[in-house]
Amino acid sequence: MVHALSGSPGLAASRRPGDDGENVSNPHLIGLDWGTTACRAYLIGAGGEVLARVTDGPGILRVESGAFGAALDTMIAGWPALPMILSGMIGSRQGWKEAPYAHCPAATGDIVAALTRIEHAGRAIALVPGLSCENGGMPDVMRGEETQILGALEIAKQDGGVFLLPGTHSKWAGVTGGCIASFRTFMTGEVFGALKDHTILGRLMREGAPDADGFARGVRASTTLTSAGALLNRLFATRTYGLMNRLPDTALSDYLSGLLVGAEIAEATKQIENPVTIIASPALAHRYTEALKLLGHESALAPADCGAAGHWRIARAAGLC
Amino acid sequence: MVHALSGSPGLAASRRPGDDGENVSNPHLIGLDWGTTACRAYLIGAGGEVLARVTDGPGILRVESGAFGAALDTMIAGWPALPMILSGMIGSRQGWKEAPYAHCPAATGDIVAALTRIEHAGRAIALVPGLSCENGGMPDVMRGEETQILGALEIAKQDGGVFLLPGTHSKWAGVTGGCIASFRTFMTGEVFGALKDHTILGRLMREGAPDADGFARGVRASTTLTSAGALLNRLFATRTYGLMNRLPDTALSDYLSGLLVGAEIAEATKQIENPVTIIASPALAHRYTEALKLLGHESALAPADCGAAGHWRIARAAGLC
Structure with missing residues (x-):
């Protein structure tokens, strides 16, 4: 078309x-x-x-x-x-x-x-x-x-900055003097999909409108994770919050998303500076903009x-x- | 039967x-x-x-x-x-x-x-x-x-200890005076399966005999992960090591397993003491025993x-x- x-x-x-x-x-x-x-x-x-x-x-x-x-x-x-x-x-x-x-x-x-x-x-x-x-x-x-x-x-008309291209495999890149100096890949989107569709975590999830509170709760929870293994533990909250009725079933997917996106941002922003320029579709850019804001980082959206x-x-x- | x-x-x-x-x-x-x-x-x-x-x-x-x-x-x-x-x-x-x-x-x-x-x-x-x-x-x-x-x-004939039941959902439990005081779940086994079978990480993997070196390399890599987000990044090494011929395709699955098992152990052993009693099938117990040893922890296998x-x-x- x-x-x-x-x-x-x-x-x-x-x-x-x-x-x-x-x-x-x-x-x-x-x-x-x-x-x-x-x-x-x-x-x-x-x-x-x-x-x-x-x-x-x-x-x-x-x-x-x-x-x-x-x-x-x-x-x-x-x-x-x-x-x-x-x-x-x-x-x-x-x-x-x-x-x-x-x-x-x-x-x-x-x-x-x-x-x-x-x-x-x-x-x-x-x-x-x-x-x-x-x-x-x-x-x-x-x-x-x-x-x-x-x-x-x-x-x-710039020659530097920090660029985030979120998605299946999120990329964070640092640019100086028109030169892409280095970058890192985070498997956030693909890990989210695999966990949602192919583990027990998806069982209690129900589709609904995006739940901003559930997402924010996941992002905030990510700040409590002080090791890689803590993520393997905390993921399970996506199930136990459902079992114990502490999150609506329509918010569980957003909680999981917030947990993973927050963990990605916390690690990526350790090594690079504000502000972050996001290159993404509007829906995905919105999600990352919100998470960055919750974690105290400024961002701007690149043009289409x-x-x-x-x-x-x-x-x-x-x-x- | x-x-x-x-x-x-x-x-x-x-x-x-x-x-x-x-x-x-x-x-x-x-x-x-x-x-x-x-x-x-x-x-x-x-x-x-x-x-x-x-x-x-x-x-x-x-x-x-x-x-x-x-x-x-x-x-x-x-x-x-x-x-x-x-x-x-x-x-x-x-x-x-x-x-x-x-x-x-x-x-x-x-x-x-x-x-x-x-x-x-x-x-x-x-x-x-x-x-x-x-x-x-x-x-x-x-x-x-x-x-x-x-x-x-x-x-x-004991009334205390630290118990590890590894698997799809690994459980670590602390027991005192015959009383299960608390426990934590790590989704290690299920996350491994979902990543292996339902993400790009499985594409370069080839089945082979268990590769102890690949597993140990994953366990050692887990000790370099200082945040939850670092895991979302380091997982991708399971692909790039294959792309760049730095690990044999038959070792990639073991590397991923070592990375996740190591991350689990590093977090779980922060809060509980040695030694660890493992309740598991022999093959799974062997894997965790090796990882615990690499990370400096003693363990014993519970009877059948x-x-x-x-x-x-x-x-x-x-x-x-």
Whole structure:
């Protein structure tokens, strides 16, 4: 599905391709943020603005037999033949072609130097490599988030800050001088889902409207956990609060979420400074904003379309457009 | 399946029912340790010894339409009509009849006072209530483990100690003067299963023989985790060590297990003293013994049949046999 756009904050006003007014920008680049479970495609103008987009493309795991070329053609059908740049898990071993990670600290130029090139239907495609780093002997990796972070910097005309990209695998990254210095992954979203759907904790849960009190109670409880093992114990409160009627069954899921999100934030903010810029969907950003506030941290929400702005920044630096 | 027995340490030598030697003990009690996924039934003699057993009875979730009476009759078919005592989740809301928890601190007498009675086919059955306690505002519960702990005390002729019952929901209990003073639940086993089977961490894992080095590396890594959130980060090493070929794919599962078991032990041993008595199957006991040793703690393994010894202790105190 192709959507016309409302304006993207910080980018030039967006326009539908095919408009003929004198301010219409010509399409210059196609960028895809192609992850495991979803893909977003952007038609990007000469100033970095998004002219059109596809928001419901299939993630790499949903592309049968790795037929990525055909999936790409379907997503961008009707768009002009332009240079293309792809970020995310499409550059992983399970994707179109493996694009080996660039290593932190990494600026735009380091990512450009590590772009992997492929050809499809006679057109050149650049794959963004993703980043790796190492913290205390533990390797860490990201694919796609680096592009969004560079885009957020681009839009805000900034060259530093702390960026949080919450989700299945939350990423916290520190940026200095336009360079992603290091980052850490927290499996918060995926652990939440596995516990909710595949342990006894889900048995007493009942779906309901988001319960802010239950969430806040979980966040506050996270501050009492002074060790990793304390989490393995406290998780069980999600069941005992239900058994003892100390939380409504519709609040148990939010309590568990607050406990995990709070634990993530407490650890991540030990090592990095305020304020935090959140790159996320509005619902998820709201949840983290609330938790950060409860734990005494300021945050701001990055504009939409950081991915496209990152594609444009990297492609321009690579001389692709 | 009914098994003849080898002797149970600390109990009188076991015999098959129907033996006619002069030392044969008459059956006095039938005890069932009836949990969520499995049931063990014991035919118990006048001295507390196990005369026969069923080890593969169905857990309460596998009994269709809650037909517990019929399932019981099948398990103990051929055994004499005797007083019966049932512990475990059979006394939960999802079991035969809810037996409200006794509250810690609780000695044998408190459990006896809270027994719930039912009748089946003209025979009286006592349901052990399980225990509840509260730690720092968090309620905790157990059903079945209290009976095993009382049995372990009975066999060893002791009235105190620290008991660890590892598993899906590990329990750590402190006992003083024959009284279970308090306990804590750690969801270690269930969290391990959910992460292994239902997150990206399982993708790179390959089954193999237990990898002691991978397990030890996980246990040692757990000592570096200074917060609950650090666990949400370090879990991801189970993937990145695989991606970067720093651990064999057959060791990843053991690394994850070591990380979680180590985190549990580090937290649990903050509040209780050495040595630890482990009540578990040999394989699980071995794993925890190794982890305790790596973390500087002594442990001993409780004899088999603690459950039956607990049934006998409670039933005798209740005047059932």
